[in-house]
Amino acid sequence: MSDLLSNKEESTKAVVDFLTKKAKNKTKFYIKDFYAIFPDDKPRAIKNVINAMVTDGILEFWSSGSTTMYGLKGAGKQHSSEGEE
Amino acid sequence: MAKHETPLLDQLESGPWPSFVSDLKHQAEIRAKNEEGVEFQIPQDSVEDLLGVLELSYKHGRTHWKHGGIVGVFGYGGGVIGRYCDQPKLFPGVEHFHTMRVAQPCGKYYKTDFLRQLTKLWDLRGSGVTNMHGSTGDIILLGTTTPQLEEIFYTLTHEMNQDLGGSGSNLRTPADCLGESRCEYACYDSNALCHFLTNEFQDELHRPAFPYKFKFKLDACPNGCVASIARADMSFIGTWRDGIKVDQDAVNKYVENDPAYPPNAGAHKDGNWGPFDIEKEVLSLCPTKCMKFENKTLKIDNANCTRCMHCINTMPRALKIGDDRGLSILVGAKAPILDGAQMGSLLAPFVEVNPENDYEAITEVIENVWDWWMEEGKNRERLGELIMRQGFQKLLEVTGIDPMPQHVAYPRTNPYIFWKEDEVEGGWERDVAEYRKHHLR
Incomplete structure (x- = not known):
């Protein structure tokens, strides 16, 4: 695992920066989009870190039923826009 | 009196087959009467509204469901599929109508008390509408709201020792x-x-x-009862390495049309097929032509057998799968x-x-x-x-x-x-x- 991915603070910052930078055009991302942030790491290690960020409440899943995407928690379309709390 | 007029759906009930429309109407009636005094946690008339939105979709020729969302249970990225209706004013009962996938037991073996527990939970916290089973294989629970998801998940996992199934970019329930x-x-x-x-x-x-x-x-x-060869990214199909085991006496019983040895284990015995003909029904249907029957002896060139199972299915008392098994x-x-x-x-x-x-x-x-x-x-x-x-x-x-x-x-x-x-x-x-x-x- 690279130093960047194994350092929780730095990897979180890198992911949040990446998503914030793109937030104007896009709020949901495929798992593969995160590979670019950690070019030296294996997909499985990246997946584990990204999923941990979901558990920590930094990111959230969006699922169409067939595909799952990730976004910053609270970004883009939310429950409230569907009339839910 | 139904909440919505559904002439197009009613027409679907006129065919000779069991109709999901009749099932939904039945469920809507049960919820309306509520003889068991269930404290419904989602709108009581959700199934009426489900019928209503479906009727509208048929009328308009387009769907009124929005697909996907951020709904889920804590820590899981699958098992729940967000469903929202795009006509919430007309059909408030299905404004939020999420699907939950519940992992089916291996071989789909159930105890009746498990099924009762599951349907009781779903009547309380969902619409009561299920799909047993979805094409994924899972138990599909159709229609609930976001606040109910964690409650259902808790009951499933803590009281029923039951997990959610897969959806999204995940491994799906095997x-x-x-x-x-x-x-x-x-x-x-x-x-x-x-x-x-x-x-x-x-x-x-x-x-x-x-x-x-x-x-x-x-x-x-290789009979493939779950059709894994057509349905799975990775299918595991049983096979054997050695030869098909042949009981020559039993083969001859089939050939002699012994009533205790009906071809196909009697599966097609009601048809008028005439007497069993090993040449026509077994040897000539072998895809690799690796069998012959001479002097009352069946010979199989096992090196050319592709495990199509036809001969074994036709003469199950005479032919058995090999002993060196794997997949x-x-x-x-x-x-x-x-x-x-x-x-x-x-x-x-x-x-x-x-x-x-x-x-x-x-x-x-x-x-x-x-x-x-x-x-x-x-x-x-x-x-x-x-x-x-x-x-x-x-x-x-x-x-x-x-x-x-x-x-x-x-x-x-x-x-x-x-x-x-x-x-x-x-x-x-x-x-x-x-x-x-x-x-x-």
Whole structure:
């Protein structure tokens, strides 16, 4: 695992920066989009870190039923826009 | 009096088949009467509104459902599929109508008290509408609201020892046939392997890991009762390495039309097929013509047998599967999203099934395939599409499986063999001076 991915603070910052930078055009991302942030790491290690960020409440899943995407928690379309709390 | 007029749906009930419309109307009535005094946690008339929105969709010729969302239970990236109606004012009962997938038990064996518990939970916290089973194999619970999700998940996991199934870019709930629990043709214990894979790959089932969905399906014999060859990215189909076991006396009983030996175990006995004819019904239908019956003896050229199961199915008392059993792994089947429907391609012709070493031979193939697909697969690209894009040769390379004749479906159709330098004696380098000694420019 690279130093960047194994350092929780730095990897979180890198992911949040990446998503914030793109937030104007896009709020949901495929798992593969995160590979670019950690070019030296294996997909499985990246997946584990990204999923941990979901558990920590930094990111959230969006699922169409067939595909799952990730976004910053609270970004883009939310429950409230569907009339839910 | 129904809440919404549904003339188009009513027409669907007129056919000779059981109708989901009748089922939904029945459920709507049960909820309206509520004889059991259930404290419904989602709108009581949700099923009425479900019928209403469906009628409207038929009228308009377009759907009024919005697809997908951020709904889910804590820590899981699958198992819940967001569904929202785009006409909430007309149909408030289905404004939020999420689907939950619940992992089905191996072989779909249930106890009745489990089913009662499940339907009771779903009547309380959902619409009461289920789909047993969805094409994924899961128990599908149709229609609830976001606040109910965690409550349902808690009851399922803490009181019913029951997990959610897979959805999204995850491993989907593995599905299997009845296997050795009921079937004499089973070449391995599909229930045990299905249970093992479900537990072993929990993380992949619940936390999105892949470019797209990934399905395991397990058939304990080549009869393929769960049709894994057509439905799974990776199918595990039982097979044997030695010969079909033949009881010659029993074969002759079939040939003599002994009533205790009905062909196909009596499955088609009501038809007017005439007396059993081994030539017509077995030998000539063998796809590789590897059988002959001479002097009251059935001979099978087992090296040419493709395990089609036809002869065994037709004469089950005379022919039995071999004793050296295992499974074949096929990969890449899918429904027609890109490039049309695809059947699985044979990757590993024979893999041992050994619970003693945690099915090591099987999990090794799975993990190698996943590593490749996670790295190389494009977003929303199924394994079968990646194999088509990068080639079966590449798949063999990443799994460390040597090419073999069983990998060839149709010989002499593809003239291109891509050799690598290390596979060719002397590599790509050659001594030009030596060459010119024998070949003038």
